Amino acid sequence: MTELLTRTTALDEIPVVRLVTCGSVDDGKSTLIGRLLAETGSIPEDQLEYARRTRRGGSTIPVGEVDFSLLTDGLEAEREQGITIDVAYRHMYLPNGRRVIIADAPGHEQYTRNMAVAASNAEVAVLLIDAARGVRPQTFRHLTVCALMGVKSIIVAINKMDLVGYEHATFEELTGAVKAAAARLGIDEVMTIPVSAFAGDNVTSASTRMPWYHGPYLLRALEEWTPPVVVETPFRFPVQYIVRAEGNFRGYAGTIAAGEVRPGDDVMVADSGVSAKVARVVSFDGDLALARAGEAVTLVLDREVDVTRGDLLAAAGADAAGNTAWPQPADRFSVDVVWTGEEPLMHGRSYMLMVGPRSVPATVTVVRHRRDVVSGQQLAARVLEMNDIGRIEVATDIPIPLDSYATCRDTGGFLLVDRVTADTVAAGMVTHALRRALNVVPHTYEVNREARARLKNQRPRVVWFTGLPGSGKSTVADATEGRLHALGVHTYVLDGDNVRTGLNKDLGFTPEDRAENVRRVAEAAKLMLDAGLIVMVALVSPFRADRRAAREIFADGDFIEVFVDTPVEVCAERDPKGLYAKASAGTLPNMTGMGQDYEPPDHAEVVLDGTGDLDANVARLVELLVGE
C-alpha cells in the first residue's frame, strides 16, 4: 500500500483571486488597472516603454511618463477608436505571492453581457465611482450584475479624490449611498477606499493626503481579502471524462465543483440515485488522501455503477432538515438569465442547455419578467433581447440534477445554446427547481400507440408540409388525405389557418408567436400520432429552427418534412387568400415571403414541385406512406 498524498494549501488561502472591474474609461478605470499592474511589476518593461512614448489625442500626460491607460488596450480596432469592446484578462502579481486574474469588461455596447461574463468567475469586484460625479445610474447597473452573478465582495474605489480636494465628507457621503444600494441587492460585504488613480493615492501605497482614512489601500485590500463565511456546499463532482486504462482501470475524471472528497466517502450518482463508495482519489503524482474544491482528480468507485460524461457525483446522506445532500433530478426550473444572443429569446423554441460537461435539450416555457438593471424594477415582458436580464422558466427534455446558483455556481449556472448556429444565447442561474421528476412519472396505459396502430393496420406518421403562403400545401394535403381515406387509412389534417381560429387564436405573426404556433401544432400532432393516425400538418412554418424543434419531439422516422417548393411569384399570382395583395398594400407587415423571410429546409424528406402535377405529387406521398 503506497502512502497517500495530502496537498498543503490551507483552507482559507486563496492562491488565485479572480477579480472583475466595473466602471468606464471616464471613471479612470484604465488608469487604475494600468497603475496597479505597472506598480506590481506585472507589466513587462518594453510595454511600459511603449506607454511612455505613445500618446493618444487629448492626453495631457507628458511624454516620458507612463500613460497607465495605454497599458490595458487590446485589439487593434479598439486602439483606433480609443474604446475597448470586450472582456480582457490580465494577471497581477501581489507582493504576498497571491495571483490576481483581472477580468475587465469595458465598453458601452453589449455592456451587461460582457460584465456578466467577467463577473461569472469573479470572487471580488472592484467598482469605480468618480468622486466628482458621484453615484450614477451605471453604478446601480454594476451592482445589479454583481449581485446576479454571485459576486459577494465588493471593493469600491472612490476615485479622483484629487479633484474634490481629498475631502472626507465627499467620501463618507458616497460610501453611505453605495452601501445602501448594495444592501438592497443583498450584497453585504462592501468596502470603500478613497483613491486617486491618476495621482497614485491609496492604489499601491498608503496616501499621506487623506489622514482621515485609516483603512487599507487598494493593493493591500486585495492581499488581505478572504472569502465571506458561507454555508459550505457538500461535495459536487461533474464527470468530464471516463479514464480507462490497463488492468481494468475505470476512473471518473473531473474538477471538484464544491466540497471535498476522501477515499471511503459515500457518493451518489445524482442522476440515477445509485450510491457507491470512493475507493481511490487518483492523481498523476499519486493517490490523494483528500481533495478539495478546485482540484482536478480522477475518482475510482468501489463498485460498478452506470456513470457517463455529464453525470454528477455528489455527497450522499442528508442534512439536519432531512434534505438530501445531493440535488435531485428535476425537469422544470425557475431561472435568472442574461440574454447574450443576437436573436431574442423565443419561448417554445428548443435550445441546448449546457452545464459543465452536461448537455440536454431544453425549452423556455415562460418569460416571467424583465429586470430594469438601473431601477431594479421588474417589467412585464414576453421576450428578452440581447443584454436583457430577466426571470424565465425552463423545461428540460430529461430530468437533471441542478443546484441553485447560490449553492454552487458550476452546478447551478448553465448556458443556453442555439441548436443551429451553436451560439451561446443566454447564461442561466437556477433560482430553484419547480418540479421534481419524482412527481411526473408519466402514467403508462395498457392500450398504447402500437396497439392502436395495429387495430388500424397502419403506420402512424406526421407529414409536415412547409412552404410559402399560396405554395399549395393545403391543396396537396387535402388531395392526399382524400386518396388515403379512400384506401381505408385513418387520417387527419391540421391546417395552419384552421388551427389559428381555435387552439392558437391568441397568437399573432411575430417570430416568437410563430414559434409558439409551431410548438402547439407539433404537440397536437404528437397526440394524434399516439392515437394511431397519419397526421398531415399544413403550416407555413417559415423558420428552420422551429421546424427542427417540431421534428425533435418525434422519434426518428415518424416525422416526414415535405417542402412544397413554389416560386414566390407563382404564389403571389395564385394568392388564394388575398394575402399578397394586402402585403403589397402595406397592411400585412409580417407576411412570409414579403415582410418576413422564409427559410427553405436543407434536408426535407420530400421536396414537391409546387407548380407540378397535383396527381403526381399526391401519388408520391401515398406511395411513401402506405406503399411497400
Added chain:
Amino acid sequence: MTVAAVSENDVLDALEAEAIGVYREVAGAFRRPVLLYSIGKDSSVLLHLARKAFHPSPIPFKVMHIDTTWKFKEMISFRDRMAQELNLDLVIATNHDAVAEGITPFTHGAHEYTRIMKTVALREGLDALQADCAIGGARRDEEKSRAKERIFSLREPGHRWDPRKQRPEFWHTANTRLAEGQTMRAFPISNWTEFDIWRYIRRENIEIPQLYFAKERPVVERDGTLIMVDDERLPLRDGEEPMMKSVRFRTLGCYPLSGAVESTAADLDTLVTEMLESNISERAGRLIDGEGSGSMEAKKSEGYF
C-alpha cells in the same frame, strides 16, 4: 493586520488544475482533437499537463508538429526522442509545395514566410486529420491582443478567427458545440505567465531543449539581433563572420527568425533569476511579430496561432 504569504506552489496547483480541466473537456466534447506541439517550453508544459490529465491512460489524441524545415536541428532530435519516450502518436505537417517552390525566410520576408510555412501548413494539417479541435499553448500574457483570447476560441470555416463571433465564457462551462464548418482551438495554459511556465518546469522537472540554456554557440549579429548559424543554409551577408558567444533562446522557432540573448545562465535556477531581473516581454525576441503594431491580430485572423 499582517498579510499571509501565498506560496508559489499553490498558484501553480490552481493553474495546473484549470489546465487539466480544459484538456478533459476537449477530450470529452470533441471527436478528433489534436495537440499542437511546437517543441518549445510551453509545449513541453502542455505535454506534461496532458499526461497528468488522463493518467493512468495515455494521451488520447494525436500530437501534431508544424515543421517548417527551418527549425533548430536540436529541436527536431528532441521532438523525436520525446515522441518515442512518451509513446506519442506524432504527426508532422509540412507545406511541401512551398518547400519545393524554394520559399525560405530570406526570400519572402518573415511575415509572408510565416503565413506560408506555418499558417498554411497548420490549416492543411488540421484539415487532413479532420480535426475539430486543436489544442495550443498560447498564453494571455504573451501579447496585448491575446488578453482577449478565449480559452475555447472559435474558428469559422477556413480556420478564420472572427473577434465578433467569439463566445462569452461563463464559469467553467464551455460551449463546445460547432456549427457547420466551424472548428475550435483550446488553450489550457491561457492564464499562465512566462514565469509560471519556468517555475512549473523547475518544480515538475520537465525536460526542455538545451537551447534554452546558455552555451557557446556560433552566431552572427544582424540588425541588432543575434542569429545562430545552425546550418550552412543561413546566407551570410558581406562582412558577417560567425562568432562564438554564450547565448540562450527565450523562445524557439525557425532558427533564422529566433533572436538569441547573451547569457551565462546554464541551469534553471540561474535562468529563472535572470528572467525575473530582465522583465522584457518574450515576443520581443521573436522577429515575426515586429512587423507593425497589431500584426499578431492580423496573423490570427488568417488562422495562425
